[in-house]
Each structure stands twice: as structure tokens, then as C-alpha cells.
Amino acid sequence: MLIRILKNSFLKRPKPVLLVLLSITMGAAVATAFLGIAGEVSHKMALELRSYGANILLEPTALEGGGFLREDDLPKIKTVFWKYNITGFTPYLFGVADLNAAGRRERSVVTGTWFSKELQVPGEESTEQGIKGMAPWWDLKGRWPEAADEAILGAALARRLKLDQGSEVAATVRGTVQRLKVCGVVTTGGFEEEQLFAPLVTVQQLLGQQGKVSRVLVSALTVPMDDFGRKDPSTMTKDEYEKWYCTAYVTSVAKNVEEVMSGSRAKPIWQIASAEGALLTKLNAVMLLLTLLALGASATAVSTSLMASMAERSPEIALMKAMGADRFQVSAIFLGEVLIISVVGGFVGYLIGNQLAALISHTVFNSSIASPLWLIPMAIGSAFLVACAGSIAPLRRALLIEPVRVLKG
Amino acid sequence: MSQTTIKTSGLTRSYGDICALKPIDLSVPEGEWLSVMGHSGSGKSTLMNLVGGLDRPSAGSLHVGGQDLSSLSEDGLARFRREYVGIIFQQHHLVPYLSALENVMLSQYFHSVPDEAEARHALERVGLGHRLQNRPGELSGGEQQRVCIARAIINSPKLLLGDEPTGNLDHKSTLMVMELLKELRAEERFTVVMVTHNEEVAAWGDRTIYLADGVLVREERTRP
Ligand SMILES: Nc1ncnc2c1ncn2[C@@H]1O[C@H](COP(=O)(O)OP(=O)(O)OP(=O)(O)O)[C@@H](O)[C@H]1O
Ligand SMILES: [Mg+2]
Numbered sequence: 001m002l003i004r005i006l007k008n009s010f011l012k013r014p015k016p017v018l019l020v021l022l023s024i025t026m027g028a029a030v031a032t033a034f035l036g037i038a039g040e041v042s043h044k045m046a047l048e049l050r051s052y053g054a055n056i057l058l059e060p061t062a063l064e065g066g067g068f069l070r071e072d073d074l075p076k077i078k079t080v081f082w083k084y085n086i087t088g089f090t091p092y093l094f095g096v097a098d099l100n101a102a103g104r105r106e107r108s109v110v111t112g113t114w115f116s117k118e119l120q121v122p123g124e125e126s127t128e129q130g131i132k133g134m135a136p137w138w139d140l141k142g143r144w145p146e147a148a149d150e151a152i153l154g155a156a157l158a159r160r161l162k163l164d165q166g167s168e169v170a171a172t173v174r175g176t177v178q179r180l181k182v183c184g185v186v187t188t189g190g191f192e193e194e195q196l197f198a199p200l201v202t203v204q205q206l207l208g209q210q211g212k213v214s215r216v217l218v219s220a221l222t223v224p225m226d227d228f229g230r231k232d233p234s235t236m237t238k239d240e241y242e243k244w245y246c247t248a249y250v251t252s253v254a255k256n257v258e259e260v261m262s263g264s265r266a267k268p269i270w271q272i273a274s275a276e277g278a279l280l281t282k283l284n285a286v287m288l289l290l291t292l293l294a295l296g297a298s299a300t301a302v303s304t305s306l307m308a309s310m311a312e313r314s315p316e317i318a319l320m321k322a323m324g325a326d327r328f329q330v331s332a333i334f335l336g337e338v339l340i341i342s343v344v345g346g347f348v349g350y351l352i353g354n355q356l357a358a359l360i361s362h363t364v365f366n367s368s369i370a371s372p373l374w375l376i377p378m379a380i381g382s383a384f385l386v387a388c389a390g391s392i393a394p395l396r397r398a399l400l401i402e403p404v405r406v407l408k409g
Numbered sequence: 410m411s412q413t414t415i416k417t418s419g420l421t422r423s424y425g426d427i428c429a430l431k432p433i434d435l436s437v438p439e440g441e442w443l444s445v446m447g448h449s450g451s452g453k454s455t456l457m458n459l460v461g462g463l464d465r466p467s468a469g470s471l472h473v474g475g476q477d478l479s480s481l482s483e484d485g486l487a488r489f490r491r492e493y494v495g496i497i498f499q500q501h502h503l504v505p506y507l508s509a510l511e512n513v514m515l516s517q518y519f520h521s522v523p524d525e526a527e528a529r530h531a532l533e534r535v536g537l538g539h540r541l542q543n544r545p546g547e548l549s550g551g552e553q554q555r556v557c558i559a560r561a562i563i564n565s566p567k568l569l570l571g572d573e574p575t576g577n578l579d580h581k582s583t584l585m586v587m588e589l590l591k592e593l594r595a596e597e598r599f600t601v602v603m604v605t606h607n608e609e610v611a612a613w614g615d616r617t618i619y620l621a622d623g624v625l626v627r628e629e630r631t632r633p
Contacts, residue, residue, distance in 0.1 A: 011506070324490035325487060329519055
């Protein structure tokens with residue numbers, strides 16, 4: 001009977017029903033679109049943020065006594081549990097050398113590193129690792145070193161030694177001499193401007209430290225830290241630890257990398273990691289807020305149109321009450337309508353929102369996305385919540401209708 | 410006919426300063442057909458609504474079918490209405506988007522479970538077996554009023570209330586409706602309270618009471 005009432009009520013009064021349906025569909029569409037692109041936006045933002053520098057630092061456990069990491073271990077970084085979150089890493093080996101450029105001499109830090117090294121890990125696609133990918137803000141005049149005897153100089157050092165692209169410099173460490181061709185001068189705004197950068201192997205030979213690395217900077221996509229992430233892993237239960245390990249907190253990714261690099265200790269670089277986390281948290285909050293606002297607006301629209309149709313339907317409701325319908329029975333008819341409208345509205349809203357998300361993603365990020373299927377129950381669920389929220393006031397009014405006043409002859 | 414269906418003592422209903430019903434003592438035995446007359450504004454509908462559980466008294470006691478209506482909750486009154494009372498209004502209040510049959514079934518739905526065969530039978534009894542699927546807008550005034558009667562009796566109420574049920578009908582339709590009500594009462598043995606302006610209609614009852622400005626001024630037995 002309820003179904004018969006609802007069916008006839010829909011078929012015979014299409015206008016108010018369509019109005020409510022429209023409000024709900026709009027709300028569900030906007031919510032779907034926002035939530036659909038929210039993941040995409042966060043991901044894109046996180047990737048962009050990764051270009052502001054590494055967020056994990058790997059150091060030897062024993063710093064004193066010349067502790068080192070092993071270059072052999074480096075490819076393992078691309079095999080860890082969180083390997084797909086690690087967007088890049090760069091090894092560094094530091095030493096001090098006497099530089100001699102056409103008679104001008106200076107003691108300076110020489111750094112062996114990867115500039116853009118092709119790394120082939122079995123079973124994985126080959127990737128390019130090194131400074132070039134990880135420090136896009138470096139302003140390089142010239143080009144990155146390609147041969148073993150090429151180097152780039154920090155701008156301050158180059159100025160003092162009066163060196164430029166194409167000049168030569170000799171580096172001497174305990175009697176070993178390495179001649180280097182300068183192929184670029186780099187401005188970074190930091191301490192790097194005082195250093196000489198050469199390929200890792202070259203500096204290892206010069207320092208007599210074959211196969212060794214002083215530190216590794218790792219850049220990883222992480223999720224913002226929360227209270228759980230800040231807990232000390234050593235105090236966690238087995239389940240908690242598992243959950244922590246399987247969440248891409250900067251600390252758990254660091255732990256991950258530390259495990260494959262023998263003799264290493266991994267530390268999050270907090271100034272980067274926490275700023276990034278704060279930004280992503282805020283971004284997500286904004287998206288959520290916009291979604292809630294859209295749903296709120298749609299609930300208001302639902303409420304308004306239901307209120308309007310309430311005036312028209314009050315004789316009918318009064319009649320039902322006079323016939324002995326109690327509050328529960330009146331509500332059931334009312335909410336039954338709302339439920340049907342919200343399922344339809346939620347589904348149609350999902351379809352529209354899906355298109356909307358694809359359109360936004362295409363115009364803003366130039367990428368195509370497909371909204372995940374879990375958004376369907378989400379869209380219908382939020383449509384139902386919106387509809388229920390929008391029904392509160394009209395339903396209260398319906399329940400307050402006094403049959404005697406309305407049905408008076 | 411020994412038990413009383415309606416028993417009031419000092420029943421009063423006032424709207425602010427306006428006293429629509431001055432203290433009234435009334436007793437209606439089971440199975441009686443009571444007609445209520447009085448000029449416009451005399452409090453007939455007010456009395457009717459109180460007895461039907463659609464309104465609450467301002468003072469006095471009101472027992473219908475052994476229940477103290479003033480002690481019932483909102484939902485308790487709703488239950489009383491659907492289980493004990495059938496109401497027919499002057500204007501044929503039907504749900505416009507439901508067919509005649511569905512309008513009758515709606516009453517069954519609120520009462521217990523809809524039974525289409527039973528609802529169809531009720532409409533056949535009021536002579537509308539051929540108009541089951543028509544909506545109220547497609548029926549004449551008399552036909553609509555007969556749908557209301559079918560709806561009012563569908564749950565076998567103990568008390569049938571009519572607030573000028575024939576007020577909008579012509580002489581012929583009025584006679585038809587009254588004849589129908591008489592027949593139904595003979596079968597179902599419910600108590601009837603009917604408000605009317607029409608002496609002729611009032612004469613169908615066993616007894617007539619007259620209200621004036623909320624006071625019961627006179628009563629007259631039309632049948633022994
Ligand atoms: N909701 C209300 N608020 C204030 N006064 C009311 C209300 N309902 C009825 N009244 C007043 O109560 C009195 C009795 O009204 P009631 O409807 O019972 O009259 P009635 O005898 O049914 O009249 P009619 O024959 O015109 O239907 C009238 O004076 C009316 O103005
Ligand atoms: Mg009246």
C-alpha cells in the first residue's frame with residue numbers, strides 16, 4: 001500500500017517531486033565531483049610539493065670514526081614496501097680537497113653524487129635518480145656532468161677561483177690528483193654554492209673510499225602525520241605496528257628505507273615533512289568543507305521545496321491523521337518518498353558528478369580520472385542524508401498539522 | 410442498547426475568550442442514531458471533533474467507548490480514531506491522486522493491512538462497484554460522499570460520525586446517502602452521531618439535540 005501511495009503521489013504530482021529531485025541531484029553531483037577530484041588534487045599537490053626537496057635523510061649510524069653507507073645497497077631503496085612512494089633519492093660522499101685552477105688555490109668541499117643516473121633494478125622499470133630530478137630549484141648555467149672527469153661548481157667557489165664553463169681545475173687529496181673539466185656553474189642560494197660536485201665514482205677514487213657514501217637524501221610521497229603516526233613504534237602492539245607500517249607516514253617510509261641500507265639511520269627532514277603535511281591536511285579540509293557546503297546548500301533547497309509542497313499537501317496529511325494515521329505512519333509516507341527520491345537523485349547525481357570531475361580534472365590537471373565506484377553508495381548515502389536533513393523542518397510541520405483546523409467545513 | 414457509547418460531563422471547549430462549547434452533559438447509548446442541530450457557530454463541529462478524538466476538551470470529562478479521551482496521548486488518540494471511529498465530513502475529503510479503491514484501502518492500511526477484495530466489496534455496497542479505479546476528480550459529489558462512507562465503515566467502527574455529510578448534496582443524493590447509512594447501520598449496528606442543518610435529515614435519527622451558542626438547549630426524541 002505504501003508503495004501504491006508513493007507511486008501515485010509521484011505520478012500525479014510530478015512538479016514538486018522533480019523540484020526536490022533536482023535539489024538532491026545537484027547536491028550529490030557536486031559532492032561526487034569534489035570527492036572524485038579530491039584524491040586527484042591531493043596526489044597532484046603532493047607530487048608538486050616533492051619538488052621542494054627531500055623529506056628523508058639517511059646517515060650512517062656511527063657518524064664518528066668515518067661511518068659510511070654502502071653504494072651497493074642503494075638500488076634496494078627501489079625494492080622496499082613503499083617503493084612506489086619513493087619518487088627519488090640521491091647519494092652524497094663528502095670530502096675536502098685542495099683545488100688548483102691556473103695557480104689560484106683553495107681548500108674546499110668536494111661532493112660526489114649522482115646527477116642523473118639510470119638505475120636498473122631487476123623486475124622494475126629503469127628510473128633516473130640524482131640531483132637533477134630532486135633539486136629542480138638549482139639554477140645551473142651550463143650542463144650537468146656526463147663523463148667521469150666533469151664537474152659543476154658552486155657559484156661562490158667559481159667566482160673566487162675565476163672558473164667558468166670549459167675551464168679546468170685540479171683536485172688533490174693526500175697526493176691523489178684528479179683533473180676535472182667544469183661543465184656548469186650552479187646557483188642554489190645555499191651552502192652548495194661553496195662546493196664542487198663531481199660524479200660519485202670520481203670522488204670515491206679521489207678520496208680512496210671506493211663503494212662508500214656519506215648520506216642519502218630520499219624524496220617520498222607521504223600522508224600527513226596524525227596522532228597515531230606520532231606514536232612511538234617501539235611501544236606499539238603488533239597490530240598497531242602493522243597498521244603504522246602500512247600507512248605512508250614519513251616515519252614509516254623512513255623506517256622502510258633504513259631497513260635495506262645496512263648501518264644506516266633514517267630521519268625525516270621535519271621542516272619539509274611537516275610543512276607538506278600541514279598543507280595537504282589543509283587542502284583536504286578545504287575540499288571537505290566545500291563538499292559539506294554543497295550538501296548544506298542542497299539540503300536547504302530540499303527543505304524549501306518540501307515546505308512549499310507541504311502547504312499544498314496539508315489537507316491530505318490532515319485527512320490521513322483524521323483517519324487515524326499516527327506520527328509514525330505519517331512519517332513513513334513522507335520519508336518513503338524522500339528515500340526513493342534520494343536513491344534516484346544520488347545515482348543521477350553520481351553520474352553527473354562523475355562527468356563534472358572528469359571535466360575539472362581535464363581542464364585543470366590535463367589528466368583523465370574515473371571516479372571510483374565506492375562513490376556511488378557515497379553519493380546515494382549523502383543524498384539521503386541531505387534529504388533527511390532537508391526533511392526535518394517540513395516533517396515537523398506535517399506532524400504539527402491539526403486535522404480539525406485544515407478540514408473545517 | 411444498554412451500554413453507553415458516549416458519556417460527557419461538564420465537557421467544555423474554549424478558544425481563548427470564545428467559549429465554543431459551554432459545559433455539556435451528554436450520554437449516547439450504544440447503537441443510537443443521534444442528530445445534532447443548531448445554527449451556524451453553535452458548536453456542533455466542536456462537539457463532533459471532541460467526540461471523534463480530533464480535538465481535546467478544555468475541561469470536563471469525555472468517555473467514548475469506555476476510554477477516557479483526555480488521558481490519551483497524541484498517538485493514542487490516532488489509534489482511537491482508526492480503531493473506533495469512522496468520520497464523514499461535509500466536504501468529501503479524499504486523497505486526490507488515489508483512486509476510489511485506493512482511498513478506501515488507505516484507511517485499511519492505517520488500521521491494519523489493506524485488503525483489496527474487502528475494499529472492493531465496501532464500494533460495491535455503496536453502489537460504486539463500477540467506479541473503483543476513478544480518482545475523486547472524476548466522481549460526482551454524491552459519488553465522492555459514498556466513497557467517504559465506504560471508507561468510514563471499512564474498518565467496522567463502533568461509532569460513525571458525520572459532520573453535515575449531506576450538506577453539499579441535492580435532495581436526491583441526500584436521500585440516497587441517508588438510505589445507505591440506514592442500511593449499513595442495520596447490518597453493522599454502529600452508533601451514529603450526525604450534524605445537520607436539515608430537519609428532514611435529522612428526522613432519520615432516534616433523537617435530536619439542539620445547540621445554541623455552545624449550550625444544549627433542547628432535545629427531542631424522534632423515535633421511541
Ligand atoms: N480554531 C478556532 N479558533 C477560535 N474559534 C473557533 C475555532 N474553531 C471554532 N471556533 C469558534 O467556535 C464556535 C463554534 O464553532 P463550530 O465550528 O463548532 O460551529 P458549527 O456549529 O459547526 O457551525 P457551522 O454550522 O457553521 O459549521 C464558533 O463561534 C467559532 O467561531
Ligand atoms: Mg460545523
